[in-house]
Amino acid sequence: MSRIILKLSGEALAGEDGTGFGPDRIRAVASQVKTLTEQKYEVGIVIGGGNFIRGRSTKEIDRTKADSIGMLATVMNCIYVSEMFRNEGMQTVVMTPFQVGSFTKLFSKDLANEYFAKGAVVFFAGGTGHPFFSTDTGVVLRAIEVGAEVILMAKNVDGVYDSDPVKNPYAKRYDILPIDEIIDKRLQALDLTASILAQENRMPMRVFDLKEENSIVKAASGNFNGTIITV
Secondary structure: OOEEEEEEEOHHOOOOOOOOOOOOHHHHHHHHHHHHHOEEEEEEEEEEEOOOOOOOHHHOOHHHHHHHHHHHHHHHHHHHHHHHHOOOOOOOOEEEEEEEEEEEEOOOOOHHHHHHOOOOEEEEOOOOOOOOHHHHHHHHHHHHHHOOOEEEEEOOOOOOOOOOOOOOOOOOEEOOOEEHHHHOOOOOOOHHHHHHHHHHHHOOEEEEEEEOOHHHHHHHHHOOOHHHHHH
């Protein structure tokens, strides 16, 4: 049995205007995750909140309040996506690091392991529960806590580049990239806090383009088009 944590951006699951929800995109993700569960993978999922709000990009209000709104955005995303997964026949649970009434379960490693053992897809919402930490840091933290073997980072680009491939047509993609190099060069694959946490706890990652056909299943197997981040 392999345990993996899948990181999805909110934007990747958004509607055509880049906000809210895109049901067709979410159903496509659900289909792939269902395939993984049928292959006896244990799957945890973290979703960003960028289809609603990014705390660090909001200048009109206090950063801690903006981050609180961002954490709630991830909760909304996970509740919605988990219900879409249920419609595909999967068991799911949404866990948060703070109380959200009866909508979610309060995170604990032991409880998460119980749900994994029952074959449920476990959604880790609410980030770390604290401001100034991104969902990149949240996914690395949860992966370490529950003993995942690897993090699958689904992006809107097919891996990690030495510069922005949108702005630089000569940007070079890395096939294999040590986490040390991400930290030393301040590459934008994930934020610095998440990178250091992954480095210290030896948590490998695979970065790939969500839009590619069957990309999640391929990334889980290791036979995929993207970047392997080694530790």
